[in-house]
Amino acid sequence: MNAGIGFKLSHLQAMLLFALLISIAFGFLSRRRPIDRVKYIVWSLFLFLLIGVGIGWAMYPFSR
Amino acid sequence: MADETTAPAAAPQDSRRETMAFVIGVAGWLVPGLGHALLKMWGRAAMFFLTVSMLVILGAGMRGNVFSSSGNDAFDALGYLADLGTGTFYLVARSLETNGADVSHAGGDYGTRFLATAGVLNLLAVLHAYEAARGRKA
Numbered sequence: 001m002n003a004g005i006g007f008k009l010s011h012l013q014a015m016l017l018f019a020l021l022i023s024i025a026f027g028f029l030s031r032r033r034p035i036d037r038v039k040y041i042v043w044s045l046f047l048f049l050l051i052g053v054g055i056g057w058a059m060y061p062f063s064r
Numbered sequence: 065m066a067d068e069t070t071a072p073a074a075a076p077q078d079s080r081r082e083t084m085a086f087v088i089g090v091a092g093w094l095v096p097g098l099g100h101a102l103l104k105m106w107g108r109a110a111m112f113f114l115t116v117s118m119l120v121i122l123g124a125g126m127r128g129n130v131f132s133s134s135g136n137d138a139f140d141a142l143g144y145l146a147d148l149g150t151g152t153f154y155l156v157a158r159s160l161e162t163n164g165a166d167v168s169h170a171g172g173d174y175g176t177r178f179l180a181t182a183g184v185l186n187l188l189a190v191l192h193a194y195e196a197a198r199g200r201k202a
Contacts, residue, residue: 025111
């Protein structure tokens with residue numbers, strides 16, 4: 001019997017989760033004060049998403 | 065006149081601190097966040113445990129490739145090293161993925177990246193805990 005877990009995430013959901021988790025880890029790793037951590041996490045998440053969506057659109061002309 | 069080419073013997077306290085730093089590094093590798101917990105950095109410990117465990121659970125749930133030691137090429141070996149970075153969570157990933165990897169769809173491929181990222185992130189946390197234990201500003 002197979003009891004493995006399974007997630008079906010869209011591309012966007014996977015990117016969002018990945019960006020969020022990595023941003024949180026980097027924020028806690030590189031900043032000490034809570035307010036600095038929050039700023040870092042928000043900024044890092046924003047850049048992750050901006051660059052991810054930007055690269056996605058840059059590849060769009062070559063997708064077919 | 066003292067011989068300047070001879071380094072002074074390391075103080076016992078330095079040696080003890082180095083040993084403790086090594087133990088903390090190994091503990092942090094085995095259980096993500098444990099190194100920071102031993103240093104009483106509770107926030108970092110909790111967050112590293114949560115982020116690494118979430119990445120492993122998501123990666124295995126998306127049926128990413130959990131590399132084994134019997135890889136065929138250098139990329140498999142690198143993937144294995146990255147996956148091993150999660151410590152005991154490597155075994156968790158293997159036990160969660162009872163259906164095996166499926167990288168024929170994008171989700172499985174993303175899962176492989178999630179697992180490798182979890183390992184590399186944990187190694188980064190281990191280095192951080194090790195340096196903090198040695199007295200470097202963290």
